[in-house]
Amino acid sequence: MNEPLSPDDTVIRLVLVDDHRMFRSGVKAELDESMVIVGEAADVDEAIVVVAQTRPDVVLLDVHLPGGNGNGGSDVITGSNGVTTESGEPVRFLALSVSDAAEDVIAVIRAGARGYVTKTIDGRDLTDAIRRVAGGDAVFSPRLAGFVLDAFGAAAGEVAVIDEELDRLSAREREVMRLIARGYQYKEVAKELFISIKTVETHVSSVLRKLQLSSRHELTAWAVGRHLL
Amino acid sequence: MGKDGLVPTPYALPEPTALGARRPVRRMVRPVQGRRLGGVCAGLAEHLNLNVRHVRLAFIVASLGGGAGIVAYLFLWALTPQGLEVTQVADADAMAVSRPAHESVRNLLVGLGLLVVGGVLWAQQHGLNLHLGVSFPVLAVASGAVLAWSKLDDNERERWLVRDIGSGGRRVALIRLVIGITLASGGVVVLATQGLGLAGLWSVGIAAVAVLAGAALIAAPWGVRLWGELRAEQAQRIRETERADIAAHLHDSVLQTLALIQRKSGDPAEVVRLARSQERELRGWLYAGPVGSQASLASAVTEVVHEVEDLHGVPIELVVTGDRALDIGGSVLVRALREALLNAVRHGAPPVSVYVEMGSELVEAFVRDHGPGFDLADVPQDRLGVRESILGRMSRHGGSARVRRLEHGTEISISVPVSAVSPPVAQPDWGIQAEVAGQTGTTSQPDS
Numbered sequence: 001m002n003e004p005l006s007p008d009d010t011v012i013r014l015v016l017v018d019d020h021r022m023f024r025s026g027v028k029a030e031l032d033e034s035m036v037i038v039g040e041a042a043d044v045d046e047a048i049v050v051v052a053q054t055r056p057d058v059v060l061l062d063v064h065l066p067g068g069n070g071n072g073g074s075d076v077i078t079g080s081n082g083v084t085t086e087s088g089e090p091v092r093f094l095a096l097s098v099s100d101a102a103e104d105v106i107a108v109i110r111a112g113a114r115g116y117v118t119k120t121i122d123g124r125d126l127t128d129a130i131r132r133v134a135g136g137d138a139v140f141s142p143r144l145a146g147f148v149l150d151a152f153g154a155a156a157g158e159v160a161v162i163d164e165e166l167d168r169l170s171a172r173e174r175e176v177m178r179l180i181a182r183g184y185q186y187k188e189v190a191k192e193l194f195i196s197i198k199t200v201e202t203h204v205s206s207v208l209r210k211l212q213l214s215s216r217h218e219l220t221a222w223a224v225g226r227h228l229l
Numbered sequence: 230m231g232k233d234g235l236v237p238t239p240y241a242l243p244e245p246t247a248l249g250a251r252r253p254v255r256r257m258v259r260p261v262q263g264r265r266l267g268g269v270c271a272g273l274a275e276h277l278n279l280n281v282r283h284v285r286l287a288f289i290v291a292s293l294g295g296g297a298g299i300v301a302y303l304f305l306w307a308l309t310p311q312g313l314e315v316t317q318v319a320d321a322d323a324m325a326v327s328r329p330a331h332e333s334v335r336n337l338l339v340g341l342g343l344l345v346v347g348g349v350l351w352a353q354q355h356g357l358n359l360h361l362g363v364s365f366p367v368l369a370v371a372s373g374a375v376l377a378w379s380k381l382d383d384n385e386r387e388r389w390l391v392r393d394i395g396s397g398g399r400r401v402a403l404i405r406l407v408i409g410i411t412l413a414s415g416g417v418v419v420l421a422t423q424g425l426g427l428a429g430l431w432s433v434g435i436a437a438v439a440v441l442a443g444a445a446l447i448a449a450p451w452g453v454r455l456w457g458e459l460r461a462e463q464a465q466r467i468r469e470t471e472r473a474d475i476a477a478h479l480h481d482s483v484l485q486t487l488a489l490i491q492r493k494s495g496d497p498a499e500v501v502r503l504a505r506s507q508e509r510e511l512r513g514w515l516y517a518g519p520v521g522s523q524a525s526l527a528s529a530v531t532e533v534v535h536e537v538e539d540l541h542g543v544p545i546e547l548v549v550t551g552d553r554a555l556d557i558g559g560s561v562l563v564r565a566l567r568e569a570l571l572n573a574v575r576h577g578a579p580p581v582s583v584y585v586e587m588g589s590e591l592v593e594a595f596v597r598d599h600g601p602g603f604d605l606a607d608v609p610q611d612r613l614g615v616r617e618s619i620l621g622r623m624s625r626h627g628g629s630a631r632v633r634r635l636e637h638g639t640e641i642s643i644s645v646p647v648s649a650v651s652p653p654v655a656q657p658d659w660g661i662q663a664e665v666a667g668q669t670g671t672t673s674q675p676d677s
Contacts, residue, residue, distance in 0.1 A: 120544070122580075142582055146548035149586070181548045183582030183597040188635065 012134050013085070015039040015054055017047040017076060018062040018096070023119065027060065030123030035130060044068030048079035055085050057134045061113065063097035063104045072104070074111035081112075094133045096121075102147055110212050115139025132186075137201045138208035145180035148207055152214075169207060176203045258312030267306040300346050300371060307375040308339055366420035373413030414441065482510055502542035509535060526559040526592070527552040530585050533563055537570040543579050545570065551587035553647075559592070561626045562645050566594050568618045569641040573598035577639055592645045599638040619643065 012035050016024045019042045028037055039054040041047035044067035051059055059080070061073045068075030073095055083091045095113040097105060098120075105116050114133045117126065118141055129139040140148070152169050169177065172193075179189045186204075190197045257276040259268035270288060274281040291298030349367075418434050486507040493499045527549045534547045553559065566583070573581045577598025585594045619641065623630040628645035 142546055142548045142584065146550050146584065150550040178584075178586070181550070181586075182584040182595040182640070183546065183580065185637075188637070191636070 011036050012058060012130060013038045013054070013056040014130065015041065015047075015050055015056040015059045017041045017050075017059060017065065017073070019043060019065055020062075023062075027126070030126060031130075032123075032127055035127065042066075044072070044075045044079070047076045051076070051080045051091060052083055055083060056091060057085055057089070058130050059091060059093045060130070061093050061095050061108070063095055063108050071107065071111075073108045073113070077108070077111040077113060089136075092133045092136070094129060094139060105144065105147070106151075106211070109144075109208070112212070114208065116144045117141050118143065132201070136205075138204045140177070140180050140204055140207070142181045142183055145177045148211060149174065149177050149181060152210070169210070173203050173207050173210075176200055177207060180204075257309050259306070259309050260312045267302075268311070269302055269305045269309065272309055272312065273305065297346065297350055299368075301343075303371055303375050304339065304342050304346075308335060366416040369416030370413045370420070371416075373409045373411070373416060375409070478514065482514075483507060498542040501544065502539060505538055505542070505544055506535075524555045525552050526555045526563070526587060527585070529555050529559065529563045530566065530583075530594070533567045534570065534583055537567065537574055540571075541574045543574045543581060545574075546580060546582040547585075548583070549585045549587075553587050553592070558626060558628075558645050561622060562592060562594060562628065562643060565619045565622050565628075565630060565643050566596065569594075569596040569643065572596075572619075572641070573600075573639070576600060588647070590647050592647060594643045595640060596642075597635075597638060597640045601638075 014031070014035050014037050016027060016037055017040070018024050018027075021042070024040055031037075038056055039050040041050045042065075044065050046067070047059075047061075047065070048068075059076070061076055063073045065072040065076065068079065071078075073093075077093050080091060080093075085091060093108075093113040095105065095108040095116040096119055097108075097116065098118065109116060114136075115129060115138050117129050117139060121129070121141075132139050148169070175193060176189055179192055184192065186197050186200045190200045193200075257272050259272040260275065261268065263271050263281070265271075265285070270284045271281055273279070274284045277284075288298045288302055291301065414437060418430065418437050486503055490500050490503050493503070530549060531547065534545050537543075538545050555563075566585075570581070570583065573596050577600030579599065581596070581598045583594065583596050586592070620630045620632075623643055623645070626645065628643065630641065630643045633640045633642070
C-alpha cells in the first residue's frame with residue numbers, strides 16, 4: 001500500500017502465538033518498525049497468560065495450538081474473553097494458518113477472530129492485515145471470501161432481501177466478497193464498486209458478523225465436508 | 230537420490246528383537262501329517278523323541294485299564310494346538326513364543342484335570358465300582374468340554390476378536406461351543422441324578438443352572454477385564470501400524486523433498502517449485518484430495534493450476550466455489566484458463582490469483598496478476614496468440630472473455646453460460662446429464 005492505512009500512525013503492540021519458533025522469528029523479521037512484539041507464546045495456556053499480562057492491540061494466532069481444551073486458537077480467544085488494551089479497546093485476534101481445513105478456520109472465526117490469513121502471506125500484506133484488525137476491521141483472505149460465498153450460497157445466486165438477514169449475504173456484500181476472492185485489495189474493491197474504502201470495510205465487517213452469528217446449517221456442514229484448498 | 234539423500238525412517242517399528250532373542254520354547258503340537266486320529270500320539274512322540282508306535286501302544290493299554298488312556302488322550306487333544314505344515318514348524322514356534330501369560334492358566338487347568346482323573350482312577354481301584362451309568366455321563370462331560378475348549382486357543386480367540394472375519398468360520402466355532410456346553414451340562418445333570426426320577430432331574434437341573442449362573446457371575450469381571458485388555462492390545466497394534474505408515478509416507482515424500490531442496494538451495498525457482506509441489510502432495514494425502522470427482526470442473530481447474538505452477542515455479546492462489554460435472558463447455562473454459570494462467574505467469578508478476586465461480590447461470594473464471602500491465606494499443610506480438618486462444622475460443626463456444634488493465638496488474642475474466650456447461654455435480658441423474666452434454670456437443674464446434 002502506498003499511503004498509510006491507519007489514520008494515526010501509532011505503534012501497534014503485538015503478541016505472537018504459534019507453536020513453531022521458526023515461524024515466530026520469521027514473522028518478527030518481516031514486520032516493520034510500526035509493530036512492536038510485546039509477547040510470544042507457544043501453547044494455549046501460555047497464550048492466555050501472556051495476553052492477559054501484556055494487553056496487546058492484536059494477537060497473531062495460529063489456528064492449531066497444543067494445550068487448552070484441544071481446540072487450538074479458539075481456546076485462546078475464549079480464554080481471553082473480556083481482556084482489553086490500555087485504551088479500553090478489546091484485544092483483537094488475527095488467525096493465521098497453514099491448515100486451510102474449513103472447519104478449523106470457521107471455528108476460530110466464530111470464536112471471535114477478526115480475520116484469517118494464510119501463513120504464505122508476505123510481510124507487507126501481513127502488516128496491512130494487522131493494521132486493519134487493530135482498527136477494528138475484518139480481514140478476509142481470498143480463500144476465506146470464497147468460503148463465505150460458497151457457504152452462504154451466494155455463488156449460486158442466493159441473495160438477502162434485507163441487509164440484516166443473517167443467513168444470506170446482501171447483493172453488495174456478495175460483490176465485495178467476489179472481488180476479494182479475485183485477489184483485489186480493499187482499495188481496488190472500493191475503486192471497482194465506486195465506494196469508499198470505509199464502506200468496503202463496513203461490508204466486510206458485516207460479513208464477518210454474519211459468519212460469526214449465522215446459524216445457517218450449511219455453514220457447519222460445508223465446513224466439515226471441505227477444505228479450503 | 231544419492232546416499233546422503235537416504236534418511237532413516239524415524240518412527241519405523243522396531244524389530245521384535247526382545248521377543249526374538251528369547252530362547253525358543255519347544256511346544257508340543259499335533260502334526261497334520263502322519264496322524265491317525267487327532268495327531269496326539271504323533272505329536273507326543275515327536276515332542277518326547279519317542280517312537281510313535283510305542284506311544285500309541287501305551288495309550289491303548291492305558292485305555293483298556295479303566296479308560297485312563299482315553300481321558301488323557303482327550304485332554305491332550307483339547308489342549309495341544311494343531312501344528313502347521315512341517316515346513317512352517319519354525320513359524321509355529323515363533324507364534325508359541327509370543328503367547329501371553331494365558332499359558333499358565335492352561336497349565337493350571339491341565340494339572341487340575343489330571344488330578345481329577347487320577348483321583349477317579351484311584352477311587353475305582355479301591356473298591357468304588359464305576360458303572361457305565363456313571364462313566365458315560367463323565368465321558369459326555371469330558372467330550373463336551375473338549376469340544377468347547379478345543380478350538381478356543383490363542384489364534385482362534387484372536388480371530389474371534391477381529392470383527393471382519395468371514396462369518397462362516399465364526400458360526401461353526403459358536404455352534405461347537407454351544408454343543409460342547411450342552412453336552413457337558415447335560416452330562417453333569419445326568420450324573421447328578423443317578424437313580425432319581427424325572428422330578429429329581431428337574432430339581433437337580435435347576436440347581437445346576439443356578440450354580441452355573443453363580444459361577445458366571447463370579448467369572449464375569451475377570452472375563453470382561455481380559456477382554457478389555459485384549460482389545461487395548463489390538464488397538465495399540467493398529468496404532469503402531471498406522472504410525473509406521475505415516476512415517477513411511479513422510480520419509481518417501483517430505484524428507485526426500487527436503488533433501489532435494491538442500492541440494493538445490495542455489496536455485497530459488499527450483500526450490501519454490503519443489504516446496505510447492507510437495508505441499509500440494511501432502512495436502513492431497515492429508516485431506517484425500519480436492520473435493521469432487523475426477524470428472525468435475527473444479528478438479529480439472531485445480532489440475533491445470535497445478536500444472537502451470539509446476540511448469541513455471543510461480544505460486545498461484547486458487548479459490549473455487551461450487552462444482553459441476555466436466556463436459557465440453559467446461560473443458561473449453563479450462564483450456565482458456567490455462568492460456569490465461571500461462572500469460573499471467575510469463576508476463577505478469579506474482580502474486581497470481583485465480584477465482585472460479587460456478588454459479589447457477591454462469592461459470593466465471595478470473596485470472597489476476599500484479600505485473601506492470603499492458604497498454605491495449607501497444608500489445609506485444611505474442612499476446613495476439615494468447616488473445617486468439619482465449620478471446621477467440623470463448624466466443625466460438627458461446628462464452629466471453631475480457632482482458633482488463635488494473636492499476637496493479639492485469640485481470641483476464643472468462644465466462645461460459647451454464648446452459649453451455651452442464652448441470653451441477655450434485656444432480657444424481659446421469660442420464661439427463663449425458664443428454665445435455667450431447668446437445669452441447671452438437672451445438673458447439675470441436676476445439677482444435
